[in-house]
Amino acid sequence: MPKDLYFIAIVPPQPIYNQLQELTEECAQKYKSYKALNSPPHITLYMPFHFESDMLSKLTDSLTNFAQNQKDFQISLDGFSTFSPRVIFVAIQENTSLSVLQKQLLDHLKEDLEISNKHFATQNFHPHITILFKDLKPEVFHQAWEELKDQKYEANFLTTSFCLLKHENGKWKLINTFHFK
Template sequence: MPQKQHPLYFIAIIPTSSVREELQGLKELFRDKYSSKASLNSPPHITLHMPFKFSDKKKERMLKSLTNVAAHQERFEVELKNFSAFTPRVIYADIVENEALKELQRSIVEMCRVDLKLLNANYKNQAYHPHITLAFRDLKKPAFAEAWKEFENKKYNARFLVNSFSLLKHDGSKWSVDTEFSIA
């Protein structure tokens, strides 16, 4: 009998509805105008912990640990300002430097290392760079160049209160919220 694969999860902040809808509209613009639809496989979000596989048998422990992190976190505001890019494929809404956001991310990474024994918290050991991806891996280089001309000087500003973070689960084709954790 084939061995069952562990589900794939990641941890993220999902913006409040009005900001989420604006960002979703921008993702759809990238799909319609620049043929980049991969970002539509997840809701607009700020990643706190990159995707990881985790056993369903141990999920209760993960949920308790994430609930504990949320219980010790205070609400804070996030400001999105303009756009930036990871050349040659990624365009994103940029986030104004935010110590509370960095602290939440550090708390989650530490909890995942200590409680869950996850060791893949950083992508290729790069520093945490919070952002909200609008277009990425399927954005072809010529389309990136054209889109970046449109977005590099475009003004954008939004703010939202972070009063929760979410555990997202992949269903084989897209990501959706599995569990939301309220911040006190």
């Protein structure tokens, strides 16, 4: 059976989505790091996983049921931070609701669909929105961080859903949105 690559994320609403997309595009041009443009601005809830393409309806049904048991909550973006020496991101203020959602999603996927990643499950959840990564050269990382570390970026939004994204032709495409109750 052919398997496709998916991941699950929160995609910020407009106008924050456009602000983050523009920021990512500006940084890509300035620092010659384009990998972050392969996906929409997002907060990863479940890292990429393979799933049988002919079973997609089972996955979407499961995620729909899971989303129906969730409640809307606020997310606050606050400045920039790093996973040195290759990733610069927009930081997210500590958020219990977001952490609980992510943990419940991991448990749900494991129990309902036997989707599990031991490495991901044992990592501490560190929500963020990546603007530069992977193809960012270490020497350019330091220059970019010096220029971005003291810049202000603040935004708040109400999270009312999460999304399923699929890897197609080297890019991540949003294929479904799951709204909370």
